[in-house]
Structures are given as structure tokens and as C-alpha cells.
Amino acid sequence: MSARGGSVPKKAGCLGSSQEAGCAQKTQAVIELRQQHSLATLLKIAKLSRSTFYYQAKIQQGSDKYAALKAQIREVYERHKGCYGYRRITAELHNAGSGVNHKTVQRLIQLLGLRSLVRPKKYRSYRGEINSNVPNVLDRQFRADQPNQKWVTDVTEFNVRGDKLYLSPIMDLYNGEIVAYETRRTPQLPLVSNMLKRALSKLGDRQKPLLHSDSNTVDARCC
Structure with a gap:
């Protein structure tokens, strides 16, 4: 027998026999199959009235x-169209006054068969626009003999709970x-210029480090 254009799975086989399954078991089977098939079809196979089904379900x-x-x-989950995982659902529940533990939410989500439709992205280096006019002076010589001799920098994009966050650090290759x-x-000029101002304020009068980046225009404009 089919429901909604598809075949009812083998699990529904016990629905039609009162000898093999009581009302409680049939009701449980109907509940589990309800997302894939119409309630009317399942109740017809199970030979359950709606009143009996709702009574047992209650x-x-x-x-x-x-x-x-x-x-x-x-x-x-449905309000956010499947885009929320257990962490964000837990946060929503906390905002609503619930003190439920995130592990409980994760377990119940698995029991309900809910899956987040959005996978969190791993961080990646923000490339920007490549400026081919900037020479590679460092030329992969990543060893420095003293502090503030060679600096390297890059802009990295992170995904934090669905929002983008950009990090721009300067690292001293000496240590x-x-x-x-x-x-x-946002990956705008202050992201790098503010970082450079703080870094340059730490230099002595005669210290002039080589600053190496991936030659994207965000860094190149500030050098």
C-alpha cells in the first residue's frame, strides 16, 4: 500500500494486525511514520480511529x-527553517527562560531526527585583491636573528555562530x-591600520622591521 505517492515502509506492517500490536504500539508506530506519510492513511492501515489515536498519543x-x-x-528549528544547530537552539531556549543543558538539547535533536541545514565554515585566510606590484622581499626566509627584525601579517576570516569575523595580527618571526x-x-582599512599603529608604537627609534603579508591590497595600502 502507498501513502503520498510512496510505499509505506515495512515498519508499518504491524499496524494492520491487532494480534501483533495493541493500540499503544500502533499509536507509537503512527507517530514515528507521521512525518513521511499522511495521518489518514496510517490510521486506515492501523484500523485506529482518530479519537483512539489522540487518546493514546496523549x-x-x-x-x-x-x-x-x-x-x-x-x-x-522550524521557525529558523532548519538553519539552527543545537547550540543556537539552546541559546534560543535560554532566552525564553529555559535552563536546559546543551547536551540535553543535542540528544533530543538527534532523537527528533532534526539536522541543521547549514554547516559551519572553517576559517580561511581573507585574500582580498592581489596586488602583483608588491615584491616578495622576505622570499620565504622565515628565520630572524633578533626581535622586531621580521614581521608577518595576514587577514583571516572566521565564522562565529553564522557571523563573519576578521582577525588581523602581526607576528614577530624571532619568537x-x-x-x-x-x-x-568587516575587512576594511581600519582592521589593518589600527593594528599597525599599535605595533609601530612598540618599536625603538632604530628598529625598522620588514613587514611581510600575502600582498593583498588591504595590507599593501598601509605599508
Whole structure:
């Protein structure tokens, strides 16, 4: 037998036999299959009336201490069109006054079969526009004999809970120390210029380090 244009899975086989499954078992099977098939079709196969189904469902819901929380989780998930994972759903629940633990939310999401439709992106270096006129003076000579002799910098893009964040640090190749850094939500000139001002303020009168970047225009304009 088919439902909504597809075949009812083997799991529904017990629905039609009162000898193999009682009303409670049939109701549980209908609940599990309800997302894939119409309720009317499942009740017809199970030979359950709507009143019996809703009565049994209410009893089963009453025995589930997480029933209300599951409903909240599904509501948040559907309201955000499947874009929220367990962390952001937990944050939404906390904002609504719930003190539920994120591990509980994660477990219930798995039980409900909900999956975030958006995968978090790994961070990547922000390339900007490549300026081919800037020579590579460092030429992969990453060893420095003294502090503030060779600096390297780059702009890196991170994805923080769905929002972009840009990090611009300067590292001293002598000891790997971060001389200065700046973070902003957009890769604009102050991201690098503010970082450079802080780094240059730490130099002595005769210190003039070589500053190497990936030759993108964001850094090149400030050098």
C-alpha cells in the first residue's frame, strides 16, 4: 500500500494486525511514520480511529518528561527553517527562560531526527585583491636573528555562530610573539591600520622591521 505517492515502509506492517500490536504500539508506530506519510492513511492501515489515536498519543506524551521541551525545540528549528544547530537552539531556549543543558538539547535533536541545514565554515585566510606590484622581499626566509627584525601579517576570516569575523595580527618571526592584532566584522582599512599603529608604537627609534603579508591590497595600502 502507498501513502503520498510512496510505499509505506515495512515498519508499518504491524499496524494492520491487532494480534501483533495493541493500540499503544500502533499509536507509537503512527507517530514515528507521521512525518513521511499522511495521518489518514496510517490510521486506515492501523484500523485506529482518530479519537483512539489522540487518546493514546496523549497518554504517551504524558509519560515523556521531555515532551514539552521537544515541542519547543521543533518550534525553534522550524521557525529558523532548519538553519539552527543545537547550540543556537539552546541559546534560543535560554532566552525564553529555559535552563536546559546543551547536551540535553543535542540528544533530543538527534532523537527528533532534526539536522541543521547549514554547516559551519572553517576559517580561511581573507585574500582580498592581489596586488602583483608588491615584491616578495622576505622570499620565504622565515628565520630572524633578533626581535622586531621580521614581521608577518595576514587577514583571516572566521565564522562565529553564522557571523563573519576578521582577525588581523602581526607576528614577530624571532619568537612567534603576536606584536599586535585587531578584530572587526568587516575587512576594511581600519582592521589593518589600527593594528599597525599599535605595533609601530612598540618599536625603538632604530628598529625598522620588514613587514611581510600575502600582498593583498588591504595590507599593501598601509605599508
